[in-house]
Amino acid sequence: ETGVTQTPRHLVMGMTNKKSLKCEQHLGHNAMYWYKQSAKKPLELMFVYNFKEQTENNSVPSRFSPECPNSSHLFLHLHTLQPEDSALYLCASSQTGTSGGYNEQFFGPGTRLTVL
Amino acid sequence: GQNIDQPTEMTATEGAIVQINCTYQTSGFNGLFWYQQHAGEAPTFLSYNVLDGLEEKGRFSSFLSRSKGYSYLLLKELQMKDSASYLCAVTDSNYQLIWGAGTKLIIKP
Numbered sequence: 001e002t003g004v005t006q007t008p009r010h011l012v013m014g015m016t017n018k019k020s021l022k023c024e025q026h027l028g029h030n031a032m033y034w035y036k037q038s039a040k041k042p043l044e045l046m047f048v049y050n051f052k053e054q055t056e057n058n059s060v061p062s063r064f065s066p067e068c069p070n071s072s073h074l075f076l077h078l079h080t081l082q083p084e085d086s087a088l089y090l091c092a093s094s095q096t097g098t099s100g101g102y103n104e105q106f107f108g109p110g111t112r113l114t115v116l
Numbered sequence: 117g118q119n120i121d122q123p124t125e126m127t128a129t130e131g132a133i134v135q136i137n138c139t140y141q142t143s144g145f146n147g148l149f150w151y152q153q154h155a156g157e158a159p160t161f162l163s164y165n166v167l168d169g170l171e172e173k174g175r176f177s178s179f180l181s182r183s184k185g186y187s188y189l190l191l192k193e194l195q196m197k198d199s200a201s202y203l204c205a206v207t208d209s210n211y212q213l214i215w216g217a218g219t220k221l222i223i224k225p
Contacts, residue, residue, distance in 0.1 A: 002160065004158070042214075042217045042218075056212070
């Protein structure tokens with residue numbers, strides 16, 4: 001247990017569905033992240049929230065919509081996805097330093113998403 | 117562009133030693149991480165290097181040479197449970213983590 005939980009663990013959806021992924025961290029961290037992990041590819045950073053404010057959006061298609069209602073919860077809303085969006089979606093959290101540096105990230109177990 | 121290179125896959129024998137290399141080209145450097153990820157599980161933190169040299173932590177050690185843009189993770193007395201992917205990641209000048217694709221380590225009896 002890393003202190004970061006994600007639900008659901010597995011999700012199968014059609015291209016016209018709308019679903020949401022949920023992440024919760026119990027570590028008191030002030031930064032949260034969404035990553036996409038595809039087979040044999042580097043982790044792709046999608047979104048970063050620092051103190052509930054989105055600080056990075058790495059050219060992610062608008063069919064992915066993040067939401068961070070507080071520093072402990074992070075959502076990823078999904079709609080009209082494509083089959084190539086099938087991947088493992090990982091949430092992580094960390095405590096950012098006063099210098100702006102990012103410390104060790106703690107990951108959740110991920111949601112295995114399959115888009116049909 | 118920014119790039120992290122590590123071997124795709126390595127095989128080693130139980131009880132042996134294996135070294136997983138990582139080379140990087142990034143805009144600035146503010147530290148290098150190694151993570152372990154078992155199949156179907158979350159990546160978990162193994163080590164962090166920001167200064168040159170060797171950091172030892174039990175059976176695992178991590179080395180960094182900033183001038184060469186190079187790091188390695190050394191695993192000793194390999195156990196079957198060490199079969200996993202090992203991810204190298206570098207923090208650049210903007211404190212963004214740049215990830216490698218990971219090295220899948222297969223341990224054979």
